Amino acid sequence: MKYFVIRDGGPVPRALVRTHQGVVETFTGRGEWVEAGPPGTAATEVDAYEFYDHVYEAMRDARAGLPCVALLSTTYRADELINVDAVMRVRDGVEEWLDRDNVWRAEHPDLEGKVRMPISEEELDRLKWTAARPEWFVVHDERDYPYAVVRKIPSAEEAFTRDLRWESSDLLGRTDLRVEKQDYRPSDQRAALEIGVRRDRQRARGGPEYFTLWPRVRFEPAELSSVIRRTKAGEEVCVGHSGWLPSRMLDDIPREYYPFWWVLPISPEEADEILARRAEPRYYHVLSGNDGLDLPHAVVEVDGGHEKAFTWDLAWAPSDLLSRIAEEPDLHVQEFLPDWGPLEATLRMARAVRRRRRSREWNGQFWYHAVFPGRAAVFDLSNATELIRTVAGSHYPEEAYRDGAWTRTYLLEDIGRGKADGEDLPISPAEAEALMRRWSQR
Structure with a gap:
């Protein structure tokens, strides 16, 4: 993903643009993105955090006057409202806050390091499940088939049912259903319910x-x-x-x-x-x-x-x-x-092809490896920074070709264990000789 800010000399950017895999989108203000043309020469590329600072400011201004508030831990991806720590509503003229304690309170939460985003009542109903830490339950019917996944806070209960959507619920009070409390979000049961219902519908459709x-x-x-x-x-x-x-x-x-x-x-x-x-x-x-x-x-x-x-x-x-x-x-x-x-x-494929050629075509006393500074550099041998050899049929001991001589090293082992940077690739004896000739002529 790349991010661009387009300015016209005013105090705020004229447009915010992001691109990904050839798709160009511009930001509308309330949180929607629409497809657009290329950013143009007036665009300045910025990093994601600076970009989303501008997104947050645009959304905050466009949403001024909405009745509720979400507290975000960061402006990053503010358009998606995913970093919500608390939400606020007004009831009978009094602000009520919901955060991780799962209870609506008049006390103001700690605002240090948080940013405020106006939200609608509809968004509040959705985001309260993000701000709070609900209790989770799986409800089974008489066949012991998952009937619903239920989430509950003291002020609300919702169920994801066989209608495949979240809706208000009173299932936890039903005596004809078996309720099983979960210690964490029951994604496996939610998936079983979703997949099972979809499969039944698909078979019925033909x-x-x-x-x-x-x-x-x-x-x-x-x-x-x-x-x-x-x-x-x-x-x-x-x-x-x-x-x-x-x-x-x-x-x-x-x-x-x-x-x-x-x-x-x-x-x-x-x-x-x-x-x-x-x-x-x-x-x-x-x-x-x-x-x-x-x-x-x-x-x-x-x-x-x-x-x-x-x-x-x-x-x-x-x-x-x-x-x-x-x-x-x-x-x-x-x-x-x-x-x-x-x-x-392609890198994985190149390694596999070269390993196969090494075992079937490349003969000799040693196996050779070239080391590159990164993945994108691997497909051009001139980008190699190190040449390593091991005894044929083994990955040990390692020797590096440096200053015209072979010296003991542990570089491949360190790369494999994440203790050193670089990408290694098996190469042929002929490629190893070409590297040594090139380096000796420096």
Whole structure:
């Protein structure tokens, strides 16, 4: 994410703009973002904290006169109202504050280091659950199936029910339901309820089944990105310009990354919404047979109708691979999830390809490693800062090539343990000799 401030000489910025993955948005004031054109030459790039200071000031001014107040611990991401420590309402002319003690009180909370944000009554109803520390319960029906997840503070009770929304509740007083108190937010039960209800609805609807992948640590609909469908022909993932391609994401991702992702059934309408808001470029693994993510057939970038691939040649090049997947029965596709980065994927693939070549093609007494200052530098050998060798078939002992001689070192071990910075990459004896020649000519 990049942040820009556009000024016209006045005391406040004329516009606030952020960009991410090719999407440009400008801030409207009340907390909404709308798509916009490029920032332009008058824009000044700033860091996130300075940017959100301006966002906070714009929101505070635009919201002046709203009846309630939220206290934020920081202006960072003020537009999302996520750092709420307390909320205030007015009842019978008296200010009442709700914070971590879960009780509305007339006493003013500690304001040191806090910032005030005017909010509406509707926002207050939502944010009180953030400001307080509610008690959590799971309610089971006569089948012992999760009937609802309930949160409660002394002044309110809400339930997330099979209607899949939060609403006012009196379930804790029902004698026909079994109530189970939880020591923490019951995300697993909430997920079981959501997924179970969605699966029942999907089966009742019939036709193609649609899914996305839900990050277990949070449920943020804006972050749902992959759309997968299952038909009689099998599982497919939508890749944009090349349409729907064979996939195994519904089986592979939960198995490989459990407990980080759940498979979430979605409706055709939700699938269309997710596909419509996806930003470019998008990234995909093309997998062959039983090869894992360490050694995919390729990593592919799709940007509109343009495609390029990072293959076993260990370089990006224009590609039409996705358009040919249907003709390659051994290939299938996985879309990158929000926390997968293309640089990380290509580096992992480069290491795997080079390890395979080392065991099959590179012969000699030693194994060689080049060390680079960062991930982005790894794909150009001239960026190497160190050359390390170990005895073939082993990672020990390490020797570094310095000043024309080999000396004992522990650099690879320290990098692996996080005690030293740098990225290492296996290289061939020929590449090692080229590095030594280049360094000897300095």
